[in-house]
Amino acid sequence: MIVAETERLTLSKFTLADAPFLLQLVNTPHWLKYIGDRNIKTIEAAKDYITNTHLKSYNTNKFGFYKLNVKENNTPIGACGLLKRDTLEHADIGFAMLPEYEGKGYGSEASLAVLKLAKETFQLKKVLAITLPTNANSIKLLEKLGLSYQKRVKPFDDDVELLLFAKTL
Template identity: 25%
Template structure:
């Protein structure tokens, strides 16, 4: 398994099949997806399928989703990564954390690391993020990453706010 990035407190690496229970713990919590446009709670079976897809994506694309672990304890705390949105021809960054780890600065710490990885290693020219306009914490988090407001709009029928950062 490949390490994507690390920070003072976090390790971001590729998924392996043994991560399915961790992913399920994250994806089955309705609080995690409350403000994510178009998301739904995933079953254990769907999480297995997602990990297979992520592993396949590692072989065919530079973009992907990666699990995040605390360096000190090796505890799984969430997922981050990129996906290409073909309908708008943009690369989106996304992060989901287990609620027990909210409010500790992890999202900002890993966001900075992943944006840097995307701009420098993957040579992405523009990275976007979108969230529900009512998700005040996410909006503050995006701004703390150095992302700038781009526009209000819709994605897959959901009202969203777009932020972006350039190389």
């Protein structure tokens, strides 16, 4: 189900049929380096992740992460969306691309569509983002999207310090 369109992309809800693509995405070098190893090594594990993360979020929060497809050829290239974590006060935006689609403006294009959904469809007043201090490309994109650095946080049990960004919608 398509939830948004941009000039070059469609954003659609993940389904169990997207497990092969998700398996590929979560095992890319940048995902592993900047987001972390989710230990998804099989199609079955990818289906479980979609069920327990994406589908659960759509049902609970009405929003979540969306699969990004290039309109021209319907190729899945990444994910972008909103996640409501128990450890953060507001929903946070995130994005990830397959390596061959990084640096081509798709992250910005998709994120702007997600921010528009956040404000107009989901009536969110504020959106956060978290990233590793070493993820220069993510920081650059968050700033381009109008999010501003707030503080350093440790939102997870792993004690890793992340940068927290925020934007009032």
